[in-house]
Amino acid sequence: MTGSQGPVLSRRALIGTGLGVGAAALTAAGSGAAQALERPSTGEGSARRRAHAFLAAAMDAYPDHGTVRLAQSYTDQSGLFSTAFTYDNALAILAALTSRSQDGRSRAVALGDALLYAQAHDPAYDDGRLRQAYNVGPYTFYDGSPQPDGFVRADGKANVGTQFGFTGTAVGDMAWxxxxxxxxxxxTGKRRFLDGAVRIGEWIERxxxxxxxxxxxxxxxxxxDVRLPFxxxxxxxxxxxxxxxxxxxTRDRVWLERRARAEAFVxxxxExxxxxxxxxxxxxxxxxxSPVPEDTQTWTRLALASRAHSRSVDWAATELAVLDTAGRRNSTVPAGQSYEGVGFSSASLVANEDTPIATGQPKPDRNGVWFEGTAHLALALRDRHAPGDEARARRLIASIERAQDLLGRDQTLGGGPVAARSGVVSASSPLDTGFGFGYYPYRHVGATAWYLLAAARTNPLRA
Structure with missing residues (x-):
């Protein structure tokens, strides 16, 4: 969340204690040219059903490792193994609730109960916090050390993602x-979920x-457990x-004061x-x-609904607009395809295309589309609903649906194949965020969930 004036750190980057992603962990997914010949399926409903199916598959990737479970965030090819980010799982709950099916509701409740389990069974703390990520299935780490458990360890504790250093707690993850x-x-009317949310709010306040x-x-x-300065x-x-x-x-006015404090900072x-x-x-x-990120432009619209600040949506739509096409120097988009949307930040558009994002990772494409952010923008446009907003939102959603149809082929979850045309990749090509990490063409729970929220016109930041 910082730029050239200080350390590089983001909610989506590591906030652990020194462990980083292995050199071989994050490499660009190859895509066969045959994908260009495939025809996307038609119908928004069909695309949504396939997106929900991907979220279900990510949740069910390790059936032999317990019924209390979270969804694996990325397909196996990302090199993050069974990592389940708290943020992604919060989004999976919200996306599941956009489904009218009983299965969607049941899955949302199950994921909510898993977050409550993690809150109540942390290996070290009992203060309402959740960690950045958890392991949800077994794997052998790059150094040869085994990780044998599912989400619930043999001792009953939540399986915190220590191998990658995903052990810190960010206010943004907690908020989601x-x-x-x-x-x-x-x-649902279930008190346990409100109690868990209040515990989270009180931890953030403290x-x-x-x-x-x-x-x-x-x-x-x-x-x-060292407080971060940003x-x-x-x-x-x-x-x-x-x-x-x-x-x-809760009808407790203390939360209004706290909301006002956060709003004043925003x-x-x-500018x-x-x-x-x-x-x-x-x-x-x-x-x-610098850099200026996309999400601070669109989420502010969703949270504030402020006419005085609605130009931020236009800034994101204009200043961060990208078009990824086959044939670009570092693009991994197959021949005959193109995708429109937005990059992660102002730094993404000027990234050094001669240098890998990190050691052992691919070189970035300045026009790589960040599909999660593209869904943010589509939803913000629909929320604002100014002249032309709906048409632009529809084009962005169509781009995301085309990506679900054609990108991220032959990927797996927990070793099992992912159904064709299900799940949205995080980026059309390797993308440098400008905040010390990248996104790649791997199917992603977070990107898929945001697509579903945008398609359903569901604003999670305003009740």
């Missing part, structure tokens, strides 16, 4: 888990609140959504001359002015 649990509480000049709530803690616009936007839902459900990040929001601050005093 709280939003998912709050939504379950509203939809650990994140800051009295620094720019205010708001700070980033979270690393795997050693304050993120994205995280505080998430908190507008969470604290607003908690105020609605508004402090507004009126450019019509966009900055990414945050490293020290609570100085605003980071």
């Amino acid at each position: 888990a709280g939003i998912a649990l709050s939504t379950l509480a509203r939809r 650990v994140g609140r800051t009295e620094e000049p720019l205010g708001g709530y700070k980033f979270g803690v690393d795997g050693a 304050t993120s616009t994205e995280h505080n936007t998430d908190l507008i959504g969470l604290f607003g839902q908690l105020a609605l459900l 508004r402090n990040m507004w 009126p001359s450019g019509g966009f929001f900055y990414t945050g601050t490293n020290d609570g005093v100085t605003i980071n002015r």
